Amino acid sequence: MPTASRTGTAGRDDTNDAAADSFHQFVEGWLVRQEHFLDELLSVEQHCHESQDEDLEDLISRVLFHYEQYYQEKSRVAQRNIFLVFSPTWFTPFERSFLWIAGFKPALAFRVLNDSVNNLSEDQYQRMSRLIENTRVSERMMNDELARIQESVASPPLIDLTRRKGRVGDDDVVRDQSAIVTLGSALESLLARADLLRTDTVAKVVEILNPVQNVTFLTAVTRLQHRIRDLGLQRRGQRSK
Template sequence: MSMTGGLGTRRQTNAHAGSIEAFLEGWLVRQEHYLDELLSTQQHCHEMRDEDLKELISRILAHYQEYYEEKSRMAHRDVFLVFCPTWFTSFERAFLWIAGFKPGLAFRLVTNAVDDLSEDQRQRINKLMGETKMEERAFGHELAKIQESVAAPPLLELARRGWRLANGEISEEDRVLDAWKSALETLVANADSLRMNTALKVVEILRPAQTVRFLAAAAQLQLRIRTWGLQREAERQE
């Protein structure tokens, strides 16, 4: 790759990162507002109708959907950046599993935040947890296969030789890289789908008042991890 091409790629990467950073900044402000609303609602659930609780829940789920839609666009532009997101602190990145939180985290949040599950709810949650773990393992194996393919010929040999055709044609290296990026993009999309679908299925099992506690716990954990991450980075710079 020429120096000019390398600079162009870096500029493009920086532009992509800046785009999602701007989105995330606004999204997190709204997340904090939703958390305030959830905590307030949690204190007055017994006074509110289920219809009102469901309306709040619907708005918050749509808020998460906005994030996944933006992330999908980012993955299409630069899937490698999604795997190592510069818009998160190093502490936040330590919690990532296939470019996001592990779907099974939802069940720990339910355990910690919802202490009044019925026996039927408990059985349905346990069944869903088993299904989710199976899918997590399958995706983990798929990621390992993709990573192994990067180190295996012909890509490794091509990388060593630095093959790149000068006449503008697509080289074999480019074809392999494109296939690799496509596989990663598909894996991220499937992992995000599992994350969102797991949360939606949990919400279907819980009663509205229980869901408010579940969503509040999820938002609190996310924002707390971000705050800790920012504090750590600030301390390193002192």
């Protein structure tokens, strides 16, 4: 129970905990549904050339909508507390090592594509090459912006503010409030742009590929995410022994 001296921060702690718990529950359910999608993708992938394009496109649309739901919920929790999204307790330390601006790096989609789809036409290759270059430019711009945000918070540093959010005394809150608000606003704006780049990149990849290639690509993406999740849980379990 919070003591009387923490009355000023108890409400924020409760709000932060509620937001974290709510999104953690959503992620757990979302991962279960994603596992079902992986089973369906693996099954369809084995018989892709026997399937109608309409059936493949229906599956592709459902998988993409599943990811869209994740970003919608993530946006809601970011609006409640952006710092939670940048220090996500719902992921294992191993999973967090893959994060770039609180999510996967858009260029990762191209690495998965190169490892899974090797029958691009010349037109597809040219369009994908342009998309890769444009995505890299956007990533560099956001890296620079994140660096400027970090440099702008000289005292206390960004990571210190993130860790102390909601867990400091009233005097410290007053002193740091302006920096925290400015930092949070900047991070929220950057996250929105990064998430838009992530979703736009995948959408454009899907637009370039044909239905059979898309099933192969989305199967590889989903399988990779599950592999990272499983490895993270295994490593966390080994450390707790």
